[in-house]
Structure formats: structure tokens, C-alpha cells
Amino acid sequence: MHCAGKGGAFLGLLGLVVSGCGDLPHSPQPPFSHGANVEFMLNDSVTASFLGSRKDAVWSLYNGDEVLTLTPLNDSTWRVPVFNGSWRLQKERRGDSYRGYWVDSLRNPSGSYRVPLRVLPTPANQQATIEPQGLPSGTWDVWFGVDSSASPGSQLDITAAGSALRATIRTPTGDYRYLTGNLVGNALQLQTFDGAHLFVFTASLQDGSWVDGHFYSGNHYHTTWRAAYGSPTPDENPMRSLVVPDEDLRVSIVDRAGKSNSISLRSDSLVVLDILGTWCPNCMDEVRLLHELYSPQARFLSVAFERDTNPTSSYERLDVFADELNVDWDIFLGGKASKKSAADAFPFLDHVVSFPTTLFIRGNDVMVHSGFNGPATGERYIMEKKRFQDQLNGFTSLENR
DSSP states (O other), X not given: OOOOXXXXXXXXXXXXXOOBSSOOSSOOOOOGGGEEEEEEESSXXXXXXXXXXXXXXXXXXXXXXXXXXXEESSSSEEEOTTTOOEEEEEEOSSTTOEEEEEEOTTTOTTSOOEEEEEEEEOOTXXXXXXXXXXXXXXXXXXXXXXXXXSOOOEEEXXXXXXXXXXXXXXXXXXXXOOEEEEEETTEEEEEEEOSSOEEEEEEEEETTEEEEEEEEETTTEEEEEEEEEEOOOOOOOOXXXXXXXXXXXXXXXXXXXXXXXXXXXXXXXOEEEEEEXXXXXXXHHHHHHHHHHOOTTSEEEEEEEESOOOHHHHHHHHHHHHHHTTOOSEEEEEEESSHHHHHHTOTTOSOOOSSSEEEEEETTEEEEEESOOOGGGTHHHHHHHHHHHHHHHTOOOOSOO
16 A cells, blocks of 8 residues: 555545546546445445446446446346455436445355445536545554554555545555545544455544544444554565475465365476465455566466365356456465465465465575555555566565665
């Protein structure tokens, strides 16, 4: 993610809540004559609102610097890209409004996990009604839960953009991707929907700190949070180096027939191996970068650890994921979606810190990159991109560049 002012600088322009899947130079503004307000009702008092639009039978939702394009499966179901969920909508009898649900099929394949959803038409002359009011920009140290005595494990970066806010939360191994929202009086609300996660953060601004915070993930999880104004943590290089003997330089996978196999990672050329899960938005961001940097001079492959470990259905899911993200290399099933399962698949890894983890292998030398700072982190994403590019270009230094 990326921050401005003391916290860095977010790029692009935010409407009330906007954007989609791909790197865009500016946040796109949907034509208001075809626009819509998309509202997710997490509970009786918490709603996440986004700008959307519809052209012919295709819905678009604007989330930060990405656009989620939902294509129709039938007259009442639209497919959410990458993460295999859907919107199930019925048009109301009067007007152009729709009501229904977001169904998260990755969380529960039966379709029982759902969040109420409504889509309301946006009048052609509607404009943002929130006036600029000295909106905050900067970096805050974040504590989740009731125990605030420990060191903060995350940082919130906020940038004012016109009458609205752009933000993200950074952790040691990733980020919460694009958060957008506003401050009305002292009341903050930030939200994101990327197809896998629906997050809402609320809090009050008090003497420069965020207090009485609440974090909601869909309608299944809630915790409290607070944040104190701070300074951005240093951009530390997450690379570590290993020297691995030939006999351990391999990975265990499950093939399409359901049989366990071992793949040698010994090669005369660079091997780039991505440890991921198709349920993981940070993994999606990392795969997009690998696709951008792809070189036929290196051997690329991905090993996925999935919630569904049935080989037939898992490989069907992997094929869809690979097709949507233009994966130009082999992607294998590694096993169950857990860091322990991932570590067990590699004889030379005593642990896996996070999804994604990327291995750059030259002969017996292995560079392990844990986590990923995605495009919402701005300058830190640029640094991640340079580290990956340096590895592809043959640099192996652990120094920050």
C-alpha cells in the first residue's frame, strides 16, 4: 500500500468509494447516468457503500484503484471475478433498484455464506455531498482487540483525496489493500470489497488518535481497534537466503489424478516459485506482478494451498484462477490451506511465514521472500517490484535498493 504526507502518498482520486482490478493511472468515474450505489448490509447498523455502474448486463464496482467487473451467469446471478463468488439480485417491482446477496463460494461452497446487498440507481445530477473539512493524512500505529499493551503490529496510512479518504493498513507480511471512505464530523468509515473480503472500519477522531474503533469482516467477524499517530516503519527487505543440498531441493505436490509427487527444483536457470492460495487477495496482487515480470529465461511455477483439497475440484479452481490472471506457467496443488502444510511440502523450509511466499532459486542458493506489499501501498509496492526485478536480473543482495 502507499501513503502520503508523513505516511506516504496514495495515487489517484477517490469518489465516495471507487475503483477496480488492474493498475489504473486515475480512479475511473462511472457515467452518472448509468451509475449506481452498491450497498452491503453487514448488520442492522453497518453498511458499506460503493459506487458502481451497469452497462448492458455487466455490473462494475469501483474499489480504490481497481474495478471489479461482474459478468452475468443468468438473469439473476453475476459472477464476482477471481474469487468465485457471485451477486444474486432481483429487480424490485418499482424503479431500477435491485436487492439480493453477495455469496462467497470460497468461504462456503454450499452458498450459505451470504451478505445482504442492494443496488440503487444514482441520479444523473448526483454529486458528492461531503464538503472538504481538513481531512486527516498520515500514518497511525494500530492495535486490534482489547490488549493495547503490546507493540502495534500494523500501521494505518490515510491520504485525503478531495472530499474523501484513501487508505490501507500495512502488516509485517501484507496489506489490507484499497480502503476508501470519508470522515463526517469526527466519525471515520473506511471500507473495501475485492471479491474475497468485505471489510469495514469505523472509529472516532480524538486528539489526533482513532478511538472506539470497530472492524467488521463480512457478517462473520468483529473486533475493536484503536490507533495512535506515528511514523512509518522502515521498509525492511523481507528476503532471507538459504543454501539447500540437491536432495532437499524439491517440492511435494498432488497431481490431477490425486497422486502425491515430488518435483525437483534443481535447474540451470533461475526458478521462481510462488507459494499461494487462490483465496488470498495479496496472492492475487503478487501473481499480477509475476505476470508483468515474466521472463521465458526463468522457470516459473506456483504451488497452491487450498481450502478445498479434492484434486478434481481444486484443479478446476486453479485453472479458472490461472486463466483470469493470465498465469503463463504451471500451477500445482500443494495441499491444505495452512502455513504448516505449505512448509511441510518443502524439505528445506522449516516454516512459511505467510501467503504469498516467493522463492528465487539459483542452483543451490534460495532467496525466500515472505509476504507482499501490494499496489495499495504505493511506494512500498514500487520497492517490492524492484526487489523482484533485481532477482530476475541476477541480483542476490539482501540490501534494500
